[in-house]
Amino acid sequence: MASALLNGHAAATLPNGTAATLTSGKDDPPHGNAVDAPIAPSLELPKIATSLLPPAPLSEEECTAIAQDWLDRLSAILQSGNAPSADELKGVLAHSSAPWWKDHLALTWALRSAHGLPAIAKLLEPVIPVRKPAAPSLSKAAYVPMSSTLQFVRAQFAFETPQAECQGIACLIPEEGEEGEVVWRAWIVFTQMAELKGHLADLERLKVPDEGGNEQEEVDVLIIGAGQAGLQLAAALRTMSFRTLIVDRVPQVGDHWKRVYTSFKLHLSKYYCQLAYHPWPESTPFFPKIKDIAGFLDEYSRDLHLNVLLQSEVKGAEFDKAKSAWEVTISVGGKEKTVKAEHLVFATGLSGYTAMMPTVPGKENFKGEVMHSLDYRAGEKYKGKHAIVVGTACSGHDIAADLYANGAASVTMIQRKATMVFAEKGFRAATGAMYHENGPPLEYADRLGEVMPNQLTKLLMAQHPPTDEYVAIEAGLEKRGFRLLERDLGHIIFERGGGHYLDVGCSQLIVDGKIGVKSGVPLKSFTETALVFEDGTELPADVVVFATGYSHLSLREGVQKLLGAEATRGLSDVWGLDKEGHAKGVYRDSGVPNLWLAAGPFPFTRYNSKLLAMQIVASHFGLLQDRFDV
Template sequence: MLLNRGSGAEASLAEVVAFWIFKFNSARRARDPAQALTELFSSDPWWRDHLALTWDLRTFHTLALILDFLRETLERTGCGPFCLVSNSVQLVQMGGQISFVYASFTFETNYATCSGGLKLLPGPRGQWHAWNVYTRIEELKGHEQNLRRLSLRDTQVDTDFDVVVLGSGQCGLQIAAASKAIGMRVLIVEQNGRLGDQWRRHYDSLRLHLPKHHSQFLYRPFPPSMPLYPSKNDIADFLEHYAQVCNLNVLCSSWIQNATFDHDSETWVLDVRHRHRSSSRIRTGQLVFATGILGSSPTTLDIPDKSSYPGCVLHSVQYKSGSGWRGKRAIVVGAGTSGHDIAEDLYSHGADVLIVQRSSTAVVSKKLAIMYFAQHYPAGSSPDNVDRALESTPVLLNRQLAAAAAGFMEQVDAPLRAGLARAGFLFTDPDAAQMLYGRFGGYYVDTGCSGLIIEGKIKLKADIPIMSFTQRGLRFADGVEAPAELIVFATGYDTGTMRALAIQLVGPEIGGVLKEPWGMDEEGEVNAVWRNSGHSHLWYHGGDFKAARYYSKLVALQILATKLGILDRYQS
């Protein structure tokens, strides 16, 4: 949290940061820049760059890697001096264990205006050293963002676009808006008949477990009437509203049948099918797959003897409501967010519910979640500024900080953890990177289901493999048969769907060079989403609300830089 300080302390901190920035700018001109720069960093430094110096999403850890990166990029990019942003200096304390000074700065390169963040730690003899530096592109010179473009309707009927986006969820709409705001012509292709239908089709009780301040969109905030925890229909309706007020060009009830890349013109030729009219052909310089974090292919379990079971078997994507299951027995397989939500919904409608936990789950209380979001996204704060502050910390460093804060989290959630442990629940500590970029599940912000499990109102069977269906339900490895009239598999989705869809459309030759979108590389950055997909004219875009908001601008700027011929990625 931020520490209270008087004006004198503020001035002193500002002088500390200003002096460090002065020394950094001077070190670049020194006779021995490496030696001069070495003196400015801590013993365990990190530098995270988002396009400003590398035209990539990169993290450099260790002084040697940082010095190599700076030696190769500062001159090549024409990086100008860092300039401290007024009134940006603050002293930050984390969990009572780590204190650092944080400040923002700006600078320019040959092609762009950029921003950054700086975390300084106190050292011996009163010196301050950089622990974590963050640099990020903001605008391309001569192609600055102009939000008035979002107020203009695209009345020109055309078949040529700079960008075609597949999908109209939070990622598809925001990358389209970000691209339009910097002057590109964009078309969104959506297979559903109505914007927001991808949300409307989910189970009726679905609502966000995180507050609306975290889930805001680029350029157009939620209306004041939006509930603190929006429902699925609230989000679906806002997607429609957002496309309208940003004047986005959307083709609903349409899908791309195939995509052919013309190497001579460096454009895609897309054959588009429409549900209510004849097919069409369009051309685009860039193709963006914004088809959802998990795509649309449910993950199913191969359990023997399914044909012997006469009851109802659903995947969570097919489940709507527990209203028809009063007095019936239900099994929910899966203990992530959807599994908990569906189990609670069935219980609330009078069903006798068993939840099957196949692997450990990270559970945090609503109290802890509220504390986190009140600190990072307080009412009235700019999500854009908060996103930058949060993204400034490398993913792997965040893991270390989370470990430092684990004691505080355990203290706050001690009653919840103890109760779940007594119930036999398999608990794991949260790992945001793995949950959001790898597993895409295995976590739950408790909105009530944990209490029902602790009280025994929802039964739990944990870490006992399912062996087979039976005529009455499911049989487990311990020999126990669990009877049920309904079995819901809340087992997630196939994370390879986005790449599989791309290969299906572009064919095996280009598909063969495409990278796996998700997972993390050795630097802790996501494999290929928001960055090089393996093909210079094809992009993956996905993520939660914060990722959609933050990375849409970065993807749009990479697309524009590709069009202008200035995207030159740093290869270390």
């Protein structure tokens, strides 16, 4: 779901929330059946021979017949009750291109992926006999022509296990059979838990306040942080009748967002950035601004009757192993109270506000202003001034454009590393097909968005090159000395944690020479009136804004600082991709009993909030003993 993270700003640059998940302390450790074989035999997209491709787009009836035939073959394997062998899986999985199987809780109670027939066989071998999936039933089939050489039938199906109602999607490609016939096999299979039996999500529960409200002294789940991650998780848990309490230091829900610069707006549409269970107000602009976001989060918490304890701070928490619960100490109005909670969730943001700012000699002699982008508000006061912005990701571009719009005498962006730039119109076209005013249900759209493994993001993006118009903009940027990084969403979001720009207009200002660029030359020092570079050049400056990002470690460090080293022994790393292509430490076992993490941009938290809620509920009822995790 890398595209879901390109929310105009990287997860690390905003007061978001992240999500990691954990097995309950009363559950046995997860099975260690990580796939030892390399999960990527070869990262490539299928190239289907023209002779195998249908001469014309397949009709719905033809797609349905192909999908049903494949499901019948899959069902025969699943219904045997035995662990499927690699030879058996050859009947349903692609031969011409290494297949993928991606599972979100349905079969493994974890976030897992396997690439290649041997790896998939190893993943499924212990799972199928334990999970006992029922025969899948076809929901829908459609023809998807991605390119001239990559076309597939997308089969959507439903199935059940004794514990859950599940959904699946398979991308079926045509291959040559033993006798020269066309056989459709799965290039990708995605299985996802949709509902936990006995604890089905009931949205009617969101219409009625809990008894006790935010004064409760014993809850099922205590969530630290009232951002989009904490709020959506609380809402998901409420639909399953779990008592929750959210604790935050701010006076009003949404206040975190008021700390960013006033020109801030999301760079992707309000439809793509919806929250679960509650749409944006109709008056919200296509690209929501600060006041829209802050106001909506407050409205969300009230309309869904979420229990939020504001102007309060969690001072510490201790885990009682005997009771399998946390005792959380909270400071409220200068007085301390204790709340007992079986589960504790940190939804305090992937990076919080731990700003990264390089040390530049001579700063104390500089007569102008120096600040991090966290402290920048608006460009009005810098009219007629010479401005420098260090950093060329989203915040750097936004601030440079704001300074220019407010009449700065000059604006120069300092590019330290090559930057990945994406055309907003391209993303609007890609996401707008599913996320729009009259779009399908969010859960359906999000499920389709989860099918492709993160490792394939770069290859899939190459299937949709920039338009001629944007190629001209890229050429103009390079002519101005702006270095472009090859587009790879998975890397820029999960590994680098930022360093990209979704172009909403600033690139054209650079191309037109209205905003200057100095690239690839390290900063040396400040003088009283300028910034000096290692090549001996200097730029006059009245204000220097360092849009240099935030620490990616602060969420994990914050957990360790609050709970202590002993309580967080075994806490997993946070962010970056594991060897199977899923984000580390988020929406999965965190390594500490009954402790969970939650953070990320709007689409990411929207999709994962229910997955995390189901794991918390399952943990409470002791259903995670047979989790098959990495």
